Amino acid sequence: MHALTIENLHKVYSGDVHALRGISLTIKEGDFFALLGPNGAGKSTTIGILCSLVNKTSGIVKVFDKNIDLDWAGAKTYIGVVPQEMNFNIFEKVKHIVQNQAGYYGMPRQEAIKATEHALKQVDLWDKRDIRARMLSGGMKRRLMIARAIVHKPKLLILDEPTAGVDIEIRHNMWQFLRKINQQGTTIILTTHYLEEAESLCRNIAIIDHGKIIENTSMRKLLSRLPSQGFILELEDDIAEAPELSGFNTRLIDNETLEVEVLENKTLNEMFIALSDAGIKVAGLRNKSNRLEALFLSLTGSAASVANEPKGGEDV
Amino acid sequence: MYSYSNWISFATIVRKETHRFFRIWAQTMLPSAITALLYFVVFGNLIGRFVTPIDGFTYIEYIIPGLIMMSIMLNSYNNVVSSFYGAKFQRSIEEILVSPTPNSMILMGYMFGGILRAMVVGIIVAIVASFFAPINAAYPLLIFVVTFLTACLFSLAGFINSMFAKSFDDVTIVPTFILTPLIYLGGVFYSVDILPPFWEKISLVNPILYMIDAFRYSMLGVSDIPIGLTISVIFLVTALFYVIALTLLKRGYGLRS
Structure with a gap:
């Protein structure tokens, strides 16, 4: 079964901004999939549509064969999302943020409390459960969003630049954790600016540029193209x-x-x-x-713009 | 029909909202108690003793229903507008939007949060009032129905305001410039019978007048407008606001791009 099927997906924002121009994509169950592209390519719009935060203009999206137009709620139960930017109430306690999320997914109270403990322990935040979210460090906030995304045990986990701005140690710990839950059967879609991350974690890859998929293959095949x-x-x-x-x-x-x-x-x-x-x-x-960075730059033709960025080679 | 999971989602939103207004009780509940106390002391006790009885009730007894209703209206409105706009501002509303919670359950969850706060504050104001005059309850069931419907209506109004709001200024404009004047002109402190005929007719356009009048009737058994008409007006406006709020939410106005 496919974890995700996207057919001819279009999104036109007001002002005639064509963010997605007929994207088609399939992701197998159990895959660890990288969705890469330069800034403004359409990655976040695609993810936004999957999470129902963006209304699509046309096209078909199925999550584990559930069409989001026909069984919107059913499709959502399979998905867990770790967004790019912090989106929790900073005044709430860590455990309440995760417990509430379980509740929104229909998990009974006692089950939600247990699932919260499990999720917070998985990301090493259990000892911070009673403090307010605003007191957490940047890395802890990221881990909190991961705990929140996995508390209802989603079959498809979508991570939109989950390691942006976190230090190397935390990043590597996150990689280890993501590998573990992928091995346990969770399908993962990852967008990242750290191409080393995609190369290290993902088995398959799609590259979006100007609202179109310009590459969709396995990581191994893509890398073998390097001259x-x-x-x-x-x-x-x-x-x-x-x-x-x-x-x-x-x-x-x-x-x-x-x-x-x-x-x-x-x-x-x-x-x-x-x-x-x-x-x-x-x-x-x-x-x-x-x-992967070398290939990415040659495919998207963004070498010139990257060369001007002060961050150095890895972060595109 | 809603599934068991949907009701859990609803209960989660209501619990979160209730937890929020109890956590910040100094901002949500205390001000209404202090404001009511000042009204009872100044208008009820000091000035009220010089006012002749209205419909057989002392002035302080007459204004108690109006002041309770005023706190119910403002608290239900403020609870939803500040909570929902805050969730929009911090983007924590996305937690609910990505979940399978139906839009109607999201709306009802926030609405019930507002209703509960309004009821808690209404009871606090009634307790404060009881120190100044006896609390009448001519029709207890009607007290509950009017309180519930009014709190529904103002929670929904707060929800609609927060959907349109683009800044915290937008959240305060409606209560300050529209709600408060309408409440004060809605018969909290007087009977519309004492107004000249022209202003009495103008007052009848103010929907808040019907709510205060209905609540006064449920507590004191006296009213300016037939109770059937007031309940119908409140119910119709509540239904209208519910449809507007749900339509905005389904379209994702200000929430989904």
């Missing part, structure tokens, strides 16, 4: 100029750092043999940049 990969090598000894290695492009960053571009028909073993033959010893190695 080359760049690596940064930390050298044991200083060198004066970049060595000429047959079949590899090289560039000296400084006397002890070398950049090497490995084409798709070459292996890393061959690169090390060539370096060894040139008398260069390698102390350390890392990827030049996120691989």
Whole structure:
């Protein structure tokens, strides 16, 4: 069964702003799916329609085969949403926010109390249950929104940039948690600006640009399209100029750092043999940049705009 | 028909709303008690002793129903307008909008939150009044019906205001410039019989007059307007506001893009 089926989805906002131009998409049950795109591409509009916060102009949306036009409430029971921006009452206690959400989904009171405890423990917020939400740190607020989204045990969890603005440790903890609930059977749709996140977590991917799906494939297939990969090598000894290695492009960053571009028909073993033959010893190695990022930029043609952003390569 | 799950959603909204106004009791319940106390002292006790009895009741006895009704109207209105607009402003309303809760249950949940606050405050004001004059209850069931319908109507009015409101200023404009004048001119402190014929006719256009008159009838057994007509007017306006509020909610006015 498909967790989500979208057919020819259009959204035109007032002022004739065509946000979605006939999006079609299917996501299998149990998938971990990345929905990527530049700012204003239509990701949040798509998610808004799935969560009924945005009215679609035309098209068909089915959640676990329930058409949102025919069984609106039935479709909603399957969905849990973690929005991009905080949207809870900051004056309420943490446990009440989660308990109320369970109640809105029709969970009886005693069951809601138990489910709240379970959800808050899952995101490590149980000890904060009695404090008001405004007292939580940014990372805790994100985790609270995740607890709130999973309290009714949704089969489809939609996360709209869940790790934006949280530190690396919390981000990695969230990744671990999301992997766990995905393994337990929850289908996950993730939008993120951290492409490393999508590459690390997701099995399938769709890229939206200007309201259209421009790519919809598996992560593995998409990454295999890269013609080359760049690596940064930390050298044991200083060198004066970049060595000429047959079949590899090289560039000296400084006397002890070398950049090497490995084409798709070459292996890393061959690169090390060539370096060894040139008398260069390698102390350390890392990827030049996120691989998905390179593809994303080539597909959406947004390299120029990204290059001007001060945040650096990872955050597009 | 509503499912059991729908009723749980409704109960959750009502519980949340009740919890909210009890949590901030100093903002929601105390001001009405203090205002009523001042009215009873100044108008009822000090000035009222110089006013001749109206329909056989002392002036303070005559204004008690009006003052209770005034607190019921303002509290039911304010509860819904501030809570729902606050939820819109903080976007916490999305918690309910993404859930399977039917629109009618969302509306009724907020409406009952307003009704409960109005009833609690109405009882507080009645208790305060009891220190100044005996509390009459000519028709107890009618007291409940008029209170309930009026609180429904003003909760719905507050809901409609919050749907249109784009800032906190918009939330305060209606109570300050429309509601309060209509309430004061709706016969809280006087009988419309004492007005010149022209102003008496103008007053009859004010729907609040019917509510205060009906409540006064239910407590004192005296009224300026036939009770059947007042109940019908209140019921019709409540039904109209319900349809307007539900239509706005279904369309997602100001909520869904």
